[in-house]
Amino acid sequence: MDEFASAVLDWFDRHGRKHLPWQQQPTPYRVWVSEIMLQQTQVATVIPYYERFMARYPDVAALADAPLDSVLDLWSGLGYYARARNLHKAAGIVMAEHGGVVPCEQRALEALPGIGRSTAGAIRALACGHFAVILDGNVKRVLARYHAIDGWPGKAAVADRLWTLAEAHTPTERVADYTQAMMDLGATVCTRSRPACDRCPVGSDCAAYRSGDPVAWPHRKPKTRKPHRSLRMLLLRNAAAELLLQKRPASGLWGGLWSLPEAEEEADLERWLGERFGLAMQAVEAWPAFDHQFTHFRLTVAPLLVDVAENAGRIQEMAPDNLLWYNTAHPAPGGFPAPVVKLIEQYRVIAGTTGAEQ
Ligand code: SF4
Structure with missing residues (x-):
């Protein structure tokens, strides 16, 4: 395990979040739904939606059987409704092609609507106990700063570089804790506009912190006027x-x-x-x-x-x-x-x- 991962895990043991609803009985279905809800939305907003969703659709069969209108109704207010439509469609595919069991293989997960490389990695790491790598917005920010990676992460070459670093840091032991720790670190310490570098477990080796201007990374998307x-x-x-x-x-x-x-x-x-x-x-x-x-x-x-x-x-x-x-x-x-x-x-x-x- 590299020094970065071990510092992150030590920090997680002391400060990481361990009581989020999707951390209790973290089955692939429960983690999948949480990851989709969290894609564009903050944890505090997601929690009540997640709890209502799980009460109504406790398993993939219940979700697949539900009318799309009811699913969209429960999603009302969370925004980005394509997420709900994809979730519903993917539940139907899981029933038809995987016997109602959410798969744990990267490729099978990525073949489902709405699940990309990072979300598939999160489901595998958090719910299946597999070695898997994630690169969501939080992880991108931490790694882009720690290594002072130039360029906008939306560009393929920059994203590739970050994926390589993400993989290199991910430990083979305690992969679920590490994955959760990286999400938590990005959400609570290495935040977008005010990173708390003085209480960051990897601050002593962070290139962005040393530069004196940590928020300069990740580089922003080149400006275009919104239509x-x-x-x-x-x-x-x-x-x-x-x-x-x-x-x-x-x-x-x-x-x-x-x-x-x-x-x-x-x-x-x-x-x-x-x-x-x-x-x-x-x-x-x-x-x-x-x-x-x-x-x-x-x-x-x-x-x-x-x-x-x-x-x-x-x-x-x-x-x-x-x-x-x-x-x-x-x-x-x-x-x-x-x-x-x-x-x-x-x-x-x-x-x-x-x-x-x-
Ligand atoms: S030291 Fe600051 S910029 Fe670097 S990873 Fe930690 S919080 Fe982020």
Whole structure:
């Protein structure tokens, strides 16, 4: 075991986290779900979602059997919904191709939707007791600083270098503890903006610390301007004060979630509503526009509350699985994207249906 690994393990024995819910009975299924939830989200946010998820889907069979809508509903608020869709799809594959047992082989894990090299490594190290290497965001940061690796880790050559170092440091004994220790070290000591180098177990040999400017690593992504998109989101209200919801296609932005209909900004709304949904426009009220940030672009949402009259039964005839009139006093029919949650909350206030169950 190299000095780096042994210092990290000593630190883990004294300061590492040992009571996280997924550390109890760390089966491959439980660790897998936690790793997926933790991919873009902080531990403190993940814990209640994880506990609800495990209570509802205690094993891979329960997850595979569940309707995607219910899974997305439980995921509502965690964001990055592709993670939930992939998890659900992968559970189906585990049932069909692995007899319901989450595999412990690197290649079999990486073949499942949503599981990359590092997540597969984490499942193997934490739940299967295998020698395996991880390189998640926390580990990248620690190693890029410790070795002062130049270049943006999103570049293949830089990532390759970091993988080689990650492998070289990973010990053959106590691999689960080491893996957890590296995640904890990155999350609690070698943090993004304020690393606590004075209490770091590897500080004495850390090149970034010695440089006097540890936050200079890892190098940032070269700047590009985020593209901007805008859309008109319609709160179509019928005579019963219900809103029309439209389910988005299974793939793409907000795939599989219930959303509000969207119209091109330049479309003639009255005509568009008639042609698209058989609805007659009666009154329109513009609500203030707001921005929603995605990783790759900025979206400006311009909401419109539109009172409509419908031709009896027309909507139901058109696409019964994709459209529904939603009474906002009732529980949500599935997951909503964050901007839609916000608009429905605002609508509940004016409709007097606040406090409805989500
Ligand atoms: S000494 Fe500082 S920069 Fe280096 S690994 Fe430790 S916390 Fe990170």
